[in-house]
Amino acid sequence: MSATSSTIVSLPDQKTATLPKKNYINAEDGLMSWLTTGDHKRIAMLYLISITFFFLIGGIFAGLIRLELLTPQPDLVASDTYNKLFSMHGIVMVFLFLVPSVPATVGNFLIPIMIGAKDLAFPKINLLSWYLYLAGAGFILAAMILGGVDTGWTFTTPFSTHFSNTHVVTAGLGVFIAGFSSIFTGLNFIVTIHRMRAPGMTWFRMPLFVWSNYAASILMVLGTPVLAITLVLVVLERTIHIGVFDPTLGGDPLLFQHLFWFYSHPAVYIMILPGMGVISEVMSTFSRKRVFGYTAVAFSSVAIALFGFFVWAHHMFIMGVSNYSALVFSLLTMLVAVPSAIKVFNWAFTMQKGSITFETPMLYALAFIGLFTIGGLTGVFLGSLGMDIHLTETYFIVAHFHYVMVGGMLMAFLGGVHFWWPKMVGRMYPESLSKLSAVITFVGFNLTFMPQFILGYLGMPRRYHSYPAEYQVMNVLSTAGATVLGIGFLLPLIYLAWSLKYGAIAGNNPWQATGLEWQIQSPPLTENFVETPIVTQEAYDYEWLAHKTEQEVTTVG
Amino acid sequence: MHISPVLWEFLVKWLTNSALFPAEASTIAPWADALYFFLLLITIVGLTLVGTLVFGFAIRYRKERNPVATQIEGSTLLEATWTIIPLALFLICFVWGALLYFRIYNPPPNAMNIYVVGKQWMWKAEHPGGQHEINTLHVPVGQPIQLTMISQDVFHSFSIPDFRIKREVIPGRYSTVWFEATTPGTYHIFCTQYCGTKHSGMIGEVTVLTPEDYKKWTEGSTSGMSLAQNGERLFASMGCNACHSGNSAARGPSLAGVYGSKLTLTNGSQVLVNEAYLRDAILNPSQHITAGYAPIMPTYQGQISEEGLIDLVEYLKSLKTNYRVQQTLTTSESNNQSAPATPEVVKP
Numbered sequence: 001m002s003a004t005s006s007t008i009v010s011l012p013d014q015k016t017a018t019l020p021k022k023n024y025i026n027a028e029d030g031l032m033s034w035l036t037t038g039d040h041k042r043i044a045m046l047y048l049i050s051i052t053f054f055f056l057i058g059g060i061f062a063g064l065i066r067l068e069l070l071t072p073q074p075d076l077v078a079s080d081t082y083n084k085l086f087s088m089h090g091i092v093m094v095f096l097f098l099v100p101s102v103p104a105t106v107g108n109f110l111i112p113i114m115i116g117a118k119d120l121a122f123p124k125i126n127l128l129s130w131y132l133y134l135a136g137a138g139f140i141l142a143a144m145i146l147g148g149v150d151t152g153w154t155f156t157t158p159f160s161t162h163f164s165n166t167h168v169v170t171a172g173l174g175v176f177i178a179g180f181s182s183i184f185t186g187l188n189f190i191v192t193i194h195r196m197r198a199p200g201m202t203w204f205r206m207p208l209f210v211w212s213n214y215a216a217s218i219l220m221v222l223g224t225p226v227l228a229i230t231l232v233l234v235v236l237e238r239t240i241h242i243g244v245f246d247p248t249l250g251g252d253p254l255l256f257q258h259l260f261w262f263y264s265h266p267a268v269y270i271m272i273l274p275g276m277g278v279i280s281e282v283m284s285t286f287s288r289k290r291v292f293g294y295t296a297v298a299f300s301s302v303a304i305a306l307f308g309f310f311v312w313a314h315h316m317f318i319m320g321v322s323n324y325s326a327l328v329f330s331l332l333t334m335l336v337a338v339p340s341a342i343k344v345f346n347w348a349f350t351m352q353k354g355s356i357t358f359e360t361p362m363l364y365a366l367a368f369i370g371l372f373t374i375g376g377l378t379g380v381f382l383g384s385l386g387m388d389i390h391l392t393e394t395y396f397i398v399a400h401f402h403y404v405m406v407g408g409m410l411m412a413f414l415g416g417v418h419f420w421w422p423k424m425v426g427r428m429y430p431e432s433l434s435k436l437s438a439v440i441t442f443v444g445f446n447l448t449f450m451p452q453f454i455l456g457y458l459g460m461p462r463r464y465h466s467y468p469a470e471y472q473v474m475n476v477l478s479t480a481g482a483t484v485l486g487i488g489f490l491l492p493l494i495y496l497a498w499s500l501k502y503g504a505i506a507g508n509n510p511w512q513a514t515g516l517e518w519q520i521q522s523p524p525l526t527e528n529f530v531e532t533p534i535v536t537q538e539a540y541d542y543e544w545l546a547h548k549t550e551q552e553v554t555t556v557g
Numbered sequence: 558m559h560i561s562p563v564l565w566e567f568l569v570k571w572l573t574n575s576a577l578f579p580a581e582a583s584t585i586a587p588w589a590d591a592l593y594f595f596l597l598l599i600t601i602v603g604l605t606l607v608g609t610l611v612f613g614f615a616i617r618y619r620k621e622r623n624p625v626a627t628q629i630e631g632s633t634l635l636e637a638t639w640t641i642i643p644l645a646l647f648l649i650c651f652v653w654g655a656l657l658y659f660r661i662y663n664p665p666p667n668a669m670n671i672y673v674v675g676k677q678w679m680w681k682a683e684h685p686g687g688q689h690e691i692n693t694l695h696v697p698v699g700q701p702i703q704l705t706m707i708s709q710d711v712f713h714s715f716s717i718p719d720f721r722i723k724r725e726v727i728p729g730r731y732s733t734v735w736f737e738a739t740t741p742g743t744y745h746i747f748c749t750q751y752c753g754t755k756h757s758g759m760i761g762e763v764t765v766l767t768p769e770d771y772k773k774w775t776e777g778s779t780s781g782m783s784l785a786q787n788g789e790r791l792f793a794s795m796g797c798n799a800c801h802s803g804n805s806a807a808r809g810p811s812l813a814g815v816y817g818s819k820l821t822l823t824n825g826s827q828v829l830v831n832e833a834y835l836r837d838a839i840l841n842p843s844q845h846i847t848a849g850y851a852p853i854m855p856t857y858q859g860q861i862s863e864e865g866l867i868d869l870v871e872y873l874k875s876l877k878t879n880y881r882v883q884q885t886l887t888t889s890e891s892n893n894q895s896a897p898a899t900p901e902v903v904k905p
Contacts, residue, residue: 163711
């Protein structure tokens with residue numbers, strides 16, 4: 001391979017290369033061996049399949065919503081159906097896709113390997129959390145099939161407790177159960193990271209992906225129980241009218257929103273932090289450089305997790321919270337924006353003096369940086385008290401959180417799946433097709449959500465089934481973008497499935513990356529390592545890698 | 558390429574009728590837009606900076622040009638720079654936003670009050686002079702208007718984008734917002750908090766009139782009874798005056814001049830009597846017993862509509878002496894129970 005080539009991909013000779021004879025995929029046969037497995041890699045694959053299924057369902061809902069909004073009149077579906085569509089879109093995407101997306105799939109697969117462990121601390125609890133996820137998802141599916149739920153993903157009282165006549169209890173229980181899946185995953189990660197690091201793997205030698213998942217795990221373990229309590233109260237209020245939220249029974253209707261956002265704002269960071277971890281890994285690998293300001297990036301994850309707990313009331317600035325609490329929460333919101341800014345600049349400077357190549361994961365990472373910057377800075381609009389009054393509850397907020405959740409998190413997820421795909425299945429995805437789909441996704445995404453910022457400042461409220469005619473042009477653009485975006489999401493599904501059989505054999509380390517996961521075979525053995533690795537190098541130590549490769553060549557040769 | 562004239566005409570019409578920026582139709586709007594453009598500027602500068610760094614490095618240090626990477630640990634100076642500068646900018650946004658927030662939510666003392674009741678799925682406005690409207694709101698130009706709002710069922714949110722104002726309308730609690738319209742015309746009213754099936758149908762129009770037109774409108778659409786007059790009738794028909802008569806031996810406290818005063822309750826706490834207190838004291842009297850009185854007042858929860866409560870509150874606000882209260886009482890007693898004895902839900 002010449003030094004001037006524009007790729008770092010180094011694959012074994014395809015004529016002689018084969019997949020390793022023994023690996024976690026063929027270690028045992030039969031469906032039962034998968035359904036009763038304790039192997040974190042197999043559980044990660046089970047999660048990957050299930051969340052992809054729910055992403056498709058959520059995506060179909062999104063498509064129908066955009067199709068309805070093509071015209072100002074409510075003409076495609078009835079109002080109740082439309083309300084159910086956006087509610088189910090939100091519930092499925094947030095609780096069944098975004099929250100488990102990176103941690104339960106990529107994280108589950110990689111965290112033990114990255115720190116040199118054989119498995120997570122509690123393999124059976126790991127399997128249990130997948131079953132809990134399935135049980136929760138089953139309830140949510142049941143609610144959908146029985147006729148849906150129309151409260152929005154926020155389950156706002158008193159609408160959800162006294163006025164909605166849809167399947168609130170079923171869907172609420174589904175989210176409640178899925179929440180425990182997320183608590184167990186977080187618990188498992190925390191214990192594993194504390195107790196199972198290989199000799200020499202100190203905290204500051206851990207890859208940043210592990211740091212960010214650690215921070216997200218803390219949020220999962222401390223935040224999710226509050227959501228569980230809140231949902232139980234909603235169910236009790238709805239069934240036996242206990243009067244916690246109902247003002248006529250002496251309850252406080254705002255209390256629900258305090259409790260709900262106490263989880264659901266940190267949940268935003270549960271969703272985005274693991275994605276940030278993926279970006280750190282990808283930026284380093286394709287720049288051939290240590291992540292700029294490793295400690296700053298690691299601590300900014302922890303800072304986000306910490307501050308993330310104290311900003312929830314910024315969802316309620318217009319709801320008559322006291323002026324003092326509005327001030328405090330606005331200030332804290334501004335503070336939580338700073339660690340994100342730190343991360344963005346560190347990623348950009350990771351490229352400085354690097355030797356950069358642009359494989360698909362890198363394209364997704366660059367898209368992430370751009371879109372997340374927009375998503376983050378528009379968050380400052382909303383954190384700024386007076387501006388929030390005009391912008392909240394409009395399409396501006398819809399655009400803002402889709403920039404963070406889709407432009408940020410989903411791009412990171414796709415980047416991560418492409419990056420570790422060769423490790424997971426031992427085969428490469430088709431490079432040019434996947435580059436094309438990354439570009440399509442980026443263009444489609446911006447076309448979908450950029451017009452929504454304009455609509456939001458015009459004042460178009462979110463969750464509207466019909467809208468004034470003067471907003472149509474922007475809505476048509478947005479729907480057109482959603483079509484492009486849909487293609488960008490479908491393509492990977494097709495070619496990744498294709499690559500399972502026809503992809504090039506990847507070898508141990510196609511990207512010549514430094515993480516422990518790249519030093520073992522692809523796909524890995526069930527026990528990950530033949531012998532426990534002893535870590536002597538920092539994370540992202542490319543000189544160590546070059547040295548090691550050299551030695552291997554000399555010993556083998 | 559040829560575009561058919563019909564299609565061309567359609568496109569032109571479609572594009573010219575579409576909106577890109579909302580009208581500035583209140584005194585608040587220019588203030589809000591100033592902050593908006595400042596934030597937009599920060600976003601564009603930030604995005605350009607990040608974009609320049611990423612694209613610059615991507616071009617300068619791509620593998621073809623820079624085959625070997627130089628390892629760099631980091632830089633405390635740079636870390637400090639991109640911590641402090643964003644922090645400073647965000648703090649400016651915080652202070653500016655807070656100033657705007659107080660400007661939008663603190664009404665000037667001369668504001669004219671209009672009540673708004675939100676219910677699935679309509680807006681009802683009640684003017685002090687007794688004009689009622691549904692899904693419309695007529696206001697004069699150049700006059701600060703305060704809206705005192707309450708929801709009869711679920712959360713709603715009252716938004717007039719062209720005025721840049723919005724406030725949640727909460728069940729069981731008054732919330733307020735104010736504006737001063739600057740340009741006559743009609744503007745959208747939206748409910749922006751999801752409230753059920755016809756959420757997107759809970760829309761209306763605010764019509765801003767010149768003072769002359771507004772005067773014409775008020776005279777042309779009055780029901781003949783002001784809110785306070787409605788309230789007085791309700792006060793008598795529900796028998797409130799039997800206890801709140803202002804006599805020295807009365808079982809309830811005198812209500813003349815109570816609005817705006819400070820009351821001491823039996824539990825020793827001091828409260829300021831405002832609209833919210835009056836409403837709560839009617840619905841939930843056992844929590845609001847004036848010191849020196851027995852807790853004998855029954856609850857009126859579920860017996861008076863929100864509109865009825867507004868009438869009563871307006872009546873109590875206007876009540877300066879007990880003269881008419883006692884007169885009504887004497888008349889109804891001398892008429893020997895000709896007035897209805899049982900309280901009923903009165904819907905104006």
